[in-house]
Amino acid sequence: VQFISGSPELSRTNLAGLLRLLHLNGPMRRAQLTRLTGLNRSTVGALVAELETLGVVEEGGFPAAAAVGRGRPSMIVRPRSEKVQVLAAEVMVGQASIALIGLSGTVIHRAHGRAADNTVHTMADLVADLVAELIARTSGRVYGLGISVPGVIRIADGNVRFAPNLGWHDQPFGELVSARLPGLVVRIRNDGDLGALAEYLRGAARGYDDVVFVAGETGVGSGVIVGGEPLLGAGGYAGELGHMSVREQGGRRCRCGAVGCWETEIGGECIAEALGLPADASHDEVVAVLRSKDGQPSQQLAQVAHYLGVGLASIVNLLNPGLIVLGGLLREIYPAVADAVRVSMLASALAAPAEQVTLSLPELGGDAVLLGAAEVIWQELLADPAATLAP
Amino acid sequence: VQFISGSPELSRTNLAGLLRLLHLNGPMRRAQLTRLTGLNRSTVGALVAELETLGVVEEGGFPAAAAVGRGRPSMIVRPRSEKVQVLAAEVMVGQASIALIGLSGTVIHRAHGRAADNTVHTMADLVADLVAELIARTSGRVYGLGISVPGVIRIADGNVRFAPNLGWHDQPFGELVSARLPGLVVRIRNDGDLGALAEYLRGAARGYDDVVFVAGETGVGSGVIVGGEPLLGAGGYAGELGHMSVREQGGRRCRCGAVGCWETEIGGECIAEALGLPADASHDEVVAVLRSKDGQPSQQLAQVAHYLGVGLASIVNLLNPGLIVLGGLLREIYPAVADAVRVSMLASALAAPAEQVTLSLPELGGDAVLLGAAEVIWQELLADPAATLAP
Numbered sequence: 001v002q003f004i005s006g007s008p009e010l011s012r013t014n015l016a017g018l019l020r021l022l023h024l025n026g027p028m029r030r031a032q033l034t035r036l037t038g039l040n041r042s043t044v045g046a047l048v049a050e051l052e053t054l055g056v057v058e059e060g061g062f063p064a065a066a067a068v069g070r071g072r073p074s075m076i077v078r079p080r081s082e083k084v085q086v087l088a089a090e091v092m093v094g095q096a097s098i099a100l101i102g103l104s105g106t107v108i109h110r111a112h113g114r115a116a117d118n119t120v121h122t123m124a125d126l127v128a129d130l131v132a133e134l135i136a137r138t139s140g141r142v143y144g145l146g147i148s149v150p151g152v153i154r155i156a157d158g159n160v161r162f163a164p165n166l167g168w169h170d171q172p173f174g175e176l177v178s179a180r181l182p183g184l185v186v187r188i189r190n191d192g193d194l195g196a197l198a199e200y201l202r203g204a205a206r207g208y209d210d211v212v213f214v215a216g217e218t219g220v221g222s223g224v225i226v227g228g229e230p231l232l233g234a235g236g237y238a239g240e241l242g243h244m245s246v247r248e249q250g251g252r253r254c255r256c257g258a259v260g261c262w263e264t265e266i267g268g269e270c271i272a273e274a275l276g277l278p279a280d281a282s283h284d285e286v287v288a289v290l291r292s293k294d295g296q297p298s299q300q301l302a303q304v305a306h307y308l309g310v311g312l313a314s315i316v317n318l319l320n321p322g323l324i325v326l327g328g329l330l331r332e333i334y335p336a337v338a339d340a341v342r343v344s345m346l347a348s349a350l351a352a353p354a355e356q357v358t359l360s361l362p363e364l365g366g367d368a369v370l371l372g373a374a375e376v377i378w379q380e381l382l383a384d385p386a387a388t389l390a391p
Numbered sequence: 392v393q394f395i396s397g398s399p400e401l402s403r404t405n406l407a408g409l410l411r412l413l414h415l416n417g418p419m420r421r422a423q424l425t426r427l428t429g430l431n432r433s434t435v436g437a438l439v440a441e442l443e444t445l446g447v448v449e450e451g452g453f454p455a456a457a458a459v460g461r462g463r464p465s466m467i468v469r470p471r472s473e474k475v476q477v478l479a480a481e482v483m484v485g486q487a488s489i490a491l492i493g494l495s496g497t498v499i500h501r502a503h504g505r506a507a508d509n510t511v512h513t514m515a516d517l518v519a520d521l522v523a524e525l526i527a528r529t530s531g532r533v534y535g536l537g538i539s540v541p542g543v544i545r546i547a548d549g550n551v552r553f554a555p556n557l558g559w560h561d562q563p564f565g566e567l568v569s570a571r572l573p574g575l576v577v578r579i580r581n582d583g584d585l586g587a588l589a590e591y592l593r594g595a596a597r598g599y600d601d602v603v604f605v606a607g608e609t610g611v612g613s614g615v616i617v618g619g620e621p622l623l624g625a626g627g628y629a630g631e632l633g634h635m636s637v638r639e640q641g642g643r644r645c646r647c648g649a650v651g652c653w654e655t656e657i658g659g660e661c662i663a664e665a666l667g668l669p670a671d672a673s674h675d676e677v678v679a680v681l682r683s684k685d686g687q688p689s690q691q692l693a694q695v696a697h698y699l700g701v702g703l704a705s706i707v708n709l710l711n712p713g714l715i716v717l718g719g720l721l722r723e724i725y726p727a728v729a730d731a732v733r734v735s736m737l738a739s740a741l742a743a744p745a746e747q748v749t750l751s752l753p754e755l756g757g758d759a760v761l762l763g764a765a766e767v768i769w770q771e772l773l774a775d776p777a778a779t780l781a782p
Contacts, residue, residue: 152743161743210625224709226617226624233617233711234601237744243708245739248701249641258704258739310639313649317634318615318709320624348636348649352543352552353628 011047012386014039018047019079019385022057023378024201026104027078048077054389055083056103081106084389085138086381087145087184088373089127090191093118093165093218098130099367100138101374105202107367109137120160120171128180143381143388144185146373148194149173150221155236158188164255165218187376191215193239194372195362196223197230199325201375203363208322212315213362214241215328216271217283219255220263224319242267246311265307268329274300287332297337305337309344312359316345320353327362334361402438403777405430409438410470410776413448414769415592417495418469439468445780446474447494472497475780476529477772478536478575479764480518481582484509484556484609489521490758491529492765496593498758500528511551511562519571534772534779535576537764539585540564541612546627549579555646556609578767582606584630585763586753587614588621590716592766594754599713603706604753605632606719607662608674610646611654615710633658637702656698659720665691678723688728696728700735703750707736711744718753725752 014037021036022028028036034044051057059075081102089098100109111130115122127147135142151163158174160166174188196205196213205211211225220242224231231238242263243256251260264270268286269279275289275298297305312324326334334341338359346354362368381388405428412427413419419427425435442448450466472493480489491500502521506513518538526533542554549565551557565579587596587604596602602616611633615622622629633654634647642651655661659677660670666680666689688696703715717725725732729750737745753759772779 152741154743162741208625210629226622227620229618231617231710233744234599234713234747235711235744237741237747238601238709238711240708240741240744243739243741244635244705245637245701247640248739249638256741261739310636314635314705317631318629319622320626320629322625348634348639348652350543350553350628350631350634350647352545353624353626353631356625356628 012384015047015050016382016385019051020382022077022079023103027076030075030077056080056389079103083140085140086143086374086377087131088370090148090369091123096126098134099370100134105371109134118166120168120173120176124176124180127177131181144377146376147188148191148369148373149188150191152237153188153190189376191369192221193223193230195327195368196225197375198364198368198372199362200225202371204325204360205323210321212319212321212324214326214330216266216330217268217328219267244311244314246307262311266304271304271329271333274304286329290332301337302340305340306344309341310348312345313348316349316353316357321357323358323360325360325362331361403775406438406441407773407776410442411773413468413470414494418467421466421468447471447780470494474531476531477534477765477768478522479761481539481760482514487517487521489525490761491525496762500525509557511559511564511567515567515571518568522572535768537767538579539582539760539764540579541582543628544579544581580767582760583612584614584621586718586759587616588766589755589759589763590753591616593762595716595751596714601712603710603712603715605717605721607657607721608659608719610658635702635705637698653702657695662695662720662724665695677720681723692728693731696731697735700732701739703736704739707740707744707748712748714749714751716751716753722752
């Protein structure tokens with residue numbers, strides 16, 4: 001967020017920046033807004049008034065803490081989540097979740113549905129049905145739909161280039177969903193990218209500029225933030241950490257066709273097998289077995305920990321992140337094998353970047369991907385609130 | 392480069408942008424400058440006049456091509472390389488090179504020296520001596536010294552955290568050089584990062600926003616450009632592609648302490664051995680042997696090609712670059728093994744990002760690192776030319 005003073009034509013930028021601050025931080029006192037933006041009090045007052053007119057913030061009330069402070073406490077400005085909303089959907093194998101999300105990331109309604117099969121048409125129908133269900137339940141204005149897909153996505157048009165768990169190759173999912181929901185902005189993104197974005201904006205990675213998010217579920221979902229911006233690459237395909245080659249000799253064949261990808265060594269199937277479960281065991285089954293075990297991790301789980309560390313070392317050497325967030329099943333196993341992971345990581349990482357990295361668990365839990373999908377729509381919507389929110 | 396019109400206080404930004412255009416593209420007609428900047432003709436005229444006053448451009452003459460075109464050709468604006476200059480040095484094992492470089496990247500003078508040993512003090516003395524030699528040979532104003540070191544550099548103060556080939560661990564090289572050259576701005580950077588920057592600004596990677604530069608010399612030097620900006624990471628240590636783990640089981644021990652780093656499989660020592668030379672053979676010796684061979688590459692060279700492809704695949708999956716530049720000894724061997732490299736890369740890379748990547752040789756040859764080091768100083772100097780260049 002950049003604030004520029006003294007130039008009237010830039011007040012749109014300031015309006016957008018102020019609303020974005022409230023969206024990401026929640027209610028704030030005017031004095032805080034003045035300090036954080038560097039704008040003067042009358043400018044902040046005028047911007048808040050404009051946002052009130054647009055119906056997206058309300059002012060008033062004093063928090064308990066301020067009431068006992070010195071002087072006259074300034075008004076609290078609160079983002080209103082009931083008037084302007086976005087939709088976020090998460091497509092998974094055989095099912096989809098959806099949420100209606102208000103300003104400041106408040107989840108207002110949820111819905112969930114099972115799909116008869118994993119074809120792209122069935123999944124597009126399911127998402128469209130869930131959207132209709134939630135739109136019927138709100139009186140707010142709904143501005144768009146962000147959808148998470150566990151695959152390699154062409155951002156430009158939402159084509160899913162490759163989603164091995166769904167069995168999709170080059171499927172025009174964005175187009176199919178858009179055709180079922182005329183008038184709604186639809187954006188398709190990779191699940192790991194969205195998890196990274198959400199943890200960066202609202203979770204464990206707040207305050208870090210260089211962040212890596214790795215979540216082992218069936219395969220490995222991942223996303224990268226570099227210098228405060230999502231790492232996209234030339235076509236938006238960057239950040240596929242699960243397909244780093246860590247064991248090209250002697251490793252297993254990956255669904256992508258290569259041998260020894262990181263996800264064949266640390267992915268959910270591998271974790272399930274290391275716990276003596278079938279490869280397609282559910283997240284809950286894996287967690288139940290993990291909770292029932294005590295003492296030393298098995299040799300197989302130690303090997304997962306070893307390769308987790310090897311891959312993290314490559315990431316540390318390549319990207320020099322300040323924080324790596326371990327989500328999905330990695331979140332479940334990490335506490336039990338943290339020492340082994342660190343030993344293996346430090347054996348392969350250069351000292352200088354290794355000193356700077358913190359390994360962390362996610363803060364947003366199961367909602368990370370949905371909140372990230374919502375944020376994709378919010379970013380477009382909040383770029384120019386006066387234009388997009390005018391009645 | 393961003394140009395903003397209609398706001399007088401932003402003319403400094405426009406002045407900087409115009410000079411940067413000339414610095415990177417060389418002589419241009421006023422009409423071109425008008426088109427590229429989007430500013431109107433009178434504004435461009437005023438900015439050019441200001442740059443003339445500062446002594447950094449000159450106007451006049453018509454190129455042969457313009458003379459036969461339609462209408463009155465506009466004046467040619469040329470950056471002047473004789474008035475404002477920067478120094479660039481490259482520290483190598485047992486030696487250092489230095490160049491005095493003018494606006495538009497013109498090399499004006501060069502010097503080279505051998506070091507009695509590789510200690511940090513000897514090397515700082517050598518660089519200071521070479522600087523004195525070149526400063527004595529110019530009447531221009533010299534604005535700073537960019538130094539390339541083959542190691543992991545803490546950008547903030549030029550501390551060399553780790554430079555295995557020089558045997559340096561946590562050496563305050565920036566401080567030592569600065570102490571010998573009072574009044575001169577000194578910046579220390581990693582050699583691979585500078586090669587990447589130079590090829591991006593002036594070489595094979597012009598026009599690409601997402602670029603990877605990999606140069607096998609003794610080890611592997613590398614640098615990454617993401618979305619048009621150098622990839623730095625939390626502490627400026629990012630981009631150490633040579634220390635990606637590609638063969639953690641069964642690979643060789645790397646000087647960094649890990650096993651199976653990419654540089655143990657594709658680095659200069661490995662290439663020399665694959666050609667039947669001692670590991671410390673010089674670049675020229677390797678090239679001579681390569682030129683003398685015909686027909687099929689040896690099995691050892693085929694293995695280098697294989698691991699080159701495996702590592703490139705990980706890079707493609709992680710970073711989705713538009714261009715990968717292969718420099719140093721990789722430039723020499725790549726033409727002989729290009730097919731094997733591509734086969735191996737495509738076996739491990741995801742189709743979507745693999746379709747978007749081009750493998751390329753560098754254009755700047757041996758000067759890439761020096762030109763990159765100069766560019767680090769130019770970027771500081773050209774950020775506000777009116778302030779830094781005022782007499």
